[in-house]
Amino acid sequence: MLEYEYQELRFPRGTSRSTARQALTDHAEYGRWELARVRVYLDGSRRVTLRRKIIRQMRTL
Template sequence: MREQLMSSTLDSIARGEKWEYLVITVAPHESLADTRRRLVDHAEYGQWELQRSVHYRGGTRRHWMRRRVIRVRSTLQS
């Protein structure tokens, strides 16, 4: 299973984007239960939501997950 973060949080904030994306690519020989567990873990602990899933002809599956970029402002006085 391969995971790829599409854009880092700092790059997303600099460009004014509201979402960051995580693409998870699953090989045909990997079990559906393992894939489901990985997606649930990302959703539960990383606050990701499943946006799109594609099942390709060769058996490869690709899942796009997204989460809102949270902009944190400093409360420290300069």
């Protein structure tokens, strides 16, 4: 069964699209995060949830 680790990013109302895109690109490229969910609130702020797989080594005898 796959297990995931989650990270949440929040972008305030005044954050430009290009700034948010660059932050998400950096997380994806260097931290191997993938986009799980984006929630846009009425005030214009965004909450982005990122996830990545947890790889566990299986013990062999």
